[in-house]
Structures are given as C-alpha cells and as structure tokens.
Amino acid sequence: MAANPSLGSMIVVGDVVVHSDILTEFFCCNLSACRGACCVEGDAGAPVTLDEVAELEECLDVVWDELNAQAQSVIDRQGVSYIDREGDMVTSIVQGRDCAFACTDLGSGCTMCVLERAFRGGRTHWMKPISCSLYPIREKRLGDMVGLSYHRWDICRDAVRLGREKRLPLYQFLREPLIARFGKEWYAELETAVREMRAQGLLPEAS
Numbered sequence: 623m624a625a626n627p628s629l630g631s632m633i634v635v636g637d638v639v640v641h642s643d644i645l646t647e648f649f650c651c652n653l654s655a656c657r658g659a660c661c662v663e664g665d666a667g668a669p670v671t672l673d674e675v676a677e678l679e680e681c682l683d684v685v686w687d688e689l690n691a692q693a694q695s696v697i698d699r700q701g702v703s704y705i706d707r708e709g710d711m712v713t714s715i716v717q718g719r720d721c722a723f724a725c726t727d728l729g730s731g732c733t734m735c736v737l738e739r740a741f742r743g744g745r746t747h748w749m750k751p752i753s754c755s756l757y758p759i760r761e762k763r764l765g766d767m768v769g770l771s772y773h774r775w776d777i778c779r780d781a782v783r784l785g786r787e788k789r790l791p792l793y794q795f796l797r798e799p800l801i802a803r804f805g806k807e808w809y810a811e812l813e814t815a816v817r818e819m820r821a822q823g824l825l826p827e828a829s
C-alpha cells in the first residue's frame with residue numbers, strides 16, 4: 623500500500639483517497655452535549671452494504687422488542703433498509719429522519735443504537751454498520767478506489783470544540799473504526815504518510 627501525497631488536499635494510502643481535513647481537523651464526540659443527535663437528525667438512514675443488511679436482519683429478533691412501534695411498523699413494511707434519494711442503500715428511518723434502530727438510553731437520556739447495546743451486552747455478534755462507527759467520516763466509491771471525506775454538521779459543533787481542547791485530530795479519534803474498516807497496516811501507513819507530509823510542510827497545520 624503506497625502513500626502518495628500528490629493530490630493537493632487529498633492523500634492516497636493504498637486504494638483509499640483521504641481528504642486532508644480528516645488529518646488536520648480536530649474532533650471528539652461529546653455525547654453529553656449532542657445527546658447522540660446523529661442517530662435521529664437528517665433525512666436519510668445510515669449507509670449500509672449488502673452484507674450489513676444481512677447482519678441487520680440477523681440481529682432483528684434479538685432487538686425487536688426494543689424498537690418503538692413506529693420503527694417496527696416501518697421495518698414490517700419495507701425491511702431494515704431502503705434506497706435513498708442519492709441511490710445509496712441506507713438503514714430504514716422513522717418519520718423521515720430517526721434511524722429505526724435508535725433508542726433512548728434511560729440512564730443518560732441520550733439517543734443510542736439498539737444494535738450496539740445488544741452487542742455490548744453480549745447478545746449479538748455484530749455491533750452496527752461501519753458507516754455509523756466512522757461518522758463524521760463518510761465513504762464514497764470512486765471507481766476502483768474509496769474516497770473518505772469529513773462530513774461537517776452543525777449538530778457536532780461541541781465535538782469540534784472538545785477535539786480542539788484535546789488537540790485530537792479526526793483520524794486519531796476514529797482510529798479504531800478506521801482500523802476495523804481498512805486494517806492495522808493501512809492505518810500505520812496513514813500515520814507514516816501524515817508524519818512525512820508534516821515534516822515536508824505538505825500538510826496544513828491542524829486548525
């Protein structure tokens with residue numbers, strides 16, 4: 623996997639094109655401020671692959687009683703996923719916005735994912751779609767390559783603030799999901815590329 627810093631504000635690591643914002647912008651989710659809003663805001667579900675749709679279906683029996691009645695009815699009608707306006711397969715949503723798999727954590731009052739709760743409780747073997755774990759990094763197919771960009775959303779403003787306080791770049795905050803998606807070797811190459819580009823003055827300072 624070769625790192626290639628030649629694409630202006632992008633770098634290429636293996637077959638992944640990484641936007642430099644992911645390397646330079648600070649970010650750290652602040653659940654006590656946002657209350658998990660990304661699960662219930664917006665106008666489409668979370669992107670899923672066909673394999674992930676199969677995983678969702680397999681988890682459905684375990685989490686069914688934790689879904690609200692509207693979510694159960696949407697899933698009964700159209701299944702766990704649908705094709706959104708941009709042609710992407712995404713998780714089903716309720717009332718045009720809330721992910722069907724979102725629930726409220728009674729302890730914290732935050733929105734959380736029933737799939738992740740079941741996984742962490744040892745009741746399933748699969749946590750949730752990788753696009754959820756990677757958010758606010760978004761993935762797009764670019765022919766034979768994959769493009770990663772930073773999806774800026776006002777609901778995450780406290781995460782930007784907290785990330786700046788901690789001086790934590792987005793790619794480091796999302797280290798584990800990036801490794802889960804692309805592998806340890808890929809992530810190590812990304813880190814090397816960042817170090818080399820910084821040393822050569824090719825990467826803007828973190829903001």
Ligand code: SF4
Pocket residue numbers: 650651652653656657658659660661757758777778780781
């Ligand atoms: S991605 Fe944004 S909305 Fe979602 S948990 Fe993090 S800070 Fe909150």
